[in-house]
Amino acid sequence: MKMEEKPLSGPDNTRLEALMQDIYSELVEDACLGLCFEVHRAVKQGYFFLDETDQDSIKEFEIVDQPGVDIFGQVFNQWKNKECECPNCKRLIAASRFAPHLEKCLGMGRNSSRIANRRLASNNNISKSESDQEDNDDLNDNDWSYGAEKKSKKRKSDKNQNSPRRSKSLKHKNGELGTSISSDPYKQYNYNAGISYESLAPNEVRSLLTTQCGVISEHTKKMCTRSHRCPQHTDDQRRAIRLFLLGPSVPTLPDVDGDGFDVPDSQAVLSRLQWEDSPDISPADSASSKASGNHSDSRRPKKKKKPAAVAAALSMSGGGGGVNLMGVSGAVSQSTISLSTKKKKPKAAAAAAPSVSSIFNELN
Amino acid sequence: MNKEARLKASINQKLTETGERDRLKELLRAKLTECGWKDQMKAQCKEVIKEKGLEHVTVEDLVVEVTPKGRALVPDSVKKELLQRIRGFLSQHAS
Numbered sequence: 001m002k003m004e005e006k007p008l009s010g011p012d013n014t015r016l017e018a019l020m021q022d023i024y025s026e027l028v029e030d031a032c033l034g035l036c037f038e039v040h041r042a043v044k045q046g047y048f049f050l051d052e053t054d055q056d057s058i059k060e061f062e063i064v065d066q067p068g069v070d071i072f073g074q075v076f077n078q079w080k081n082k083e084c085e086c087p088n089c090k091r092l093i094a095a096s097r098f099a100p101h102l103e104k105c106l107g108m109g110r111n112s113s114r115i116a117n118r119r120l121a122s123n124n125n126i127s128k129s130e131s132d133q134e135d136n137d138d139l140n141d142n143d144w145s146y147g148a149e150k151k152s153k154k155r156k157s158d159k160n161q162n163s164p165r166r167s168k169s170l171k172h173k174n175g176e177l178g179t180s181i182s183s184d185p186y187k188q189y190n191y192n193a194g195i196s197y198e199s200l201a202p203n204e205v206r207s208l209l210t211t212q213c214g215v216i217s218e219h220t221k222k223m224c225t226r227s228h229r230c231p232q233h234t235d236d237q238r239r240a241i242r243l244f245l246l247g248p249s250v251p252t253l254p255d256v257d258g259d260g261f262d263v264p265d266s267q268a269v270l271s272r273l274q275w276e277d278s279p280d281i282s283p284a285d286s287a288s289s290k291a292s293g294n295h296s297d298s299r300r301p302k303k304k305k306k307p308a309a310v311a312a313a314l315s316m317s318g319g320g321g322g323v324n325l326m327g328v329s330g331a332v333s334q335s336t337i338s339l340s341t342k343k344k345k346p347k348a349a350a351a352a353a354p355s356v357s358s359i360f361n362e363l364n
Numbered sequence: 365m366n367k368e369a370r371l372k373a374s375i376n377q378k379l380t381e382t383g384e385r386d387r388l389k390e391l392l393r394a395k396l397t398e399c400g401w402k403d404q405m406k407a408q409c410k411e412v413i414k415e416k417g418l419e420h421v422t423v424e425d426l427v428v429e430v431t432p433k434g435r436a437l438v439p440d441s442v443k444k445e446l447l448q449r450i451r452g453f454l455s456q457h458a459s
Contacts, residue, residue, distance in 0.1 A: 016458060019372060020450045023379070025435070027392050027446065032434040034393070035402065036426040039409045043421060048413075 197223050197245060205245050214241050371458075378457045388449060395442045405434055 042048035064073040083092040088105045103109035107116065197205060197216065208214060213224040215233035223241075224233055379385040396402055412429045413421050 015368060015371065016451075016454050019375060020447060020454060022372070023375075023450050024443070024446055027388055028435055028438060029431065030389060031392055031396060032405070032431045033427060035405055035434070036409070036423060036430060039406060040421070040423045040426055043413060043418060048410075 202246070209242055209245065213238060214245075216241055375454065375457065379453070382457075384453055388446065391449070392442070392446060395445070396438065399439050399442060401434075401437055401439065401442075404437055405430060408433055 039048065063071050065071070066073075069075055079095050082095050084095055084098050085091070086093055086098075086101060086105055088102070093101045104112050104115070107113070200208065208223065211227075213226045213228055213230040213233050215224045215230075215237045216222065217224060224230060226232070228238070379388075408430050409426055412426055416425055
């Protein structure tokens with residue numbers, strides 16, 4: 001809308017213009033009056049002149065405009081290059097490094113205790129393990145730096161005193177050590193890659209396989225120590241290993257597939273229970289034939305003994321409430337028979353085991 | 365003259381009724397503060413106060429001294445905008 005536009009009709013124009021001016025003046029006067037009231041009140045209440053200071057103060061706080069200095073007149077960086085004397089160690093420390101130095105020096109603050117503990121632990125380990133060795137001298141000389149280098153690897157080595165790396169390095173350096181340092185369960189742990197199943201007793205094999213992947217690597221002939229979900233090996237491989245190591249009936253994979261409780265073959269359960277009868281699972285071929293032979297052998301004579309065997313399983317797994325289990329075992333054996341139509345034997349005992357244990361849990 | 369008076373009265377009434385008057389007042393105040401008119405006026409008031417003495421200054425003193433200056437000090441842009449709005453209102457509501 002242009003300023004000069006006069007959309008108003010002719011004769012009324014002037015009147016309306018005049019009216020317009022009147023209204024405008026009225027508004028402006030209103031504003032002025034409002035201001036006067038405001039000021040007058042401020043004067044009478046005493047806060048009108050509050051924002052004014054005396055001349056001296058104004059001069060004192062005037063804005064500074066010199067080079068090398070900020071508007072307050074302060075020099076930037078003034079304290080940066082100064083050195084302060086540490087009250088603890090009496091050294092001269094640069095100002096910017098003073099606070100962290102004090103933290104370490106006094107032993108207070110978040111990091112200092114952590115670092116100190118680390119250092120103590122590593123020093124203890126180093127001195128303990130390498131006290132009898134020739135190259136200990138070199139290490140002692142480089143104590144500080146060695147400790148610093150060790151820091152990053154600290155966590156892993158601290159966690160397990162009997163870790164494979166340590167025992168292996170010890171074995172290298174001191175031929176006498178052998179297996180005396182590390183405790184029994186770890187004796188079969190060779191350098192980092194896994195476990196050699198040959199030296200394990202069947203109990204240990206079973207317990208290991210319940211927690212670990214266990215797939216035997218082709219080139220190292222060792223069991224994989226990763227978890228069941230290890231990405232390097234498939235479930236099929238895991239199943240095969242269990243089949244191979246423990247007999248055809250007992251793949252102790254906790255994560256049974258959606259097949260659920262199918263084919264908990266009674267024979268499978270029994271052959272698992274009868275583990276002690278066939279302890280010698282030797283590598284590859286002979287194992288599979290032996291296992292299958294085992295399976296067929298166990299089939300005939302054991303049929304009549306189902307309830308007893310299953311009851312034995314329950315008592316083995318739990319160890320309590322003897323009489324009550326008989327009824328349950330009867331139920332379990334019936335369910336195993338009814339489901340035996342499907343042919344997926346490797347999972348049989350695995351399904352049976354959880355079902356048995358779950359029933360047992362319900363009982364207790 | 366009667367017509368004019370009546371016209372004026374009716375327009376004023378409409379201004380108030382529709383709330384346009386209050387809106388215009390607020391608009392004007394905001395614009396004046398924004399452009400620094402208010403600070404200028406306060407400086408004028410200070411002078412009047414210093415002249416008359418802090419204890420004895422009255423509202424009348426201030427009004428009489430300050431209003432004419434205030435009217436004169438309103439910037440053109442603000443004046444034009446306000447007139448524009450009033451004209452718009454009038455064209456809408458004038459019978």
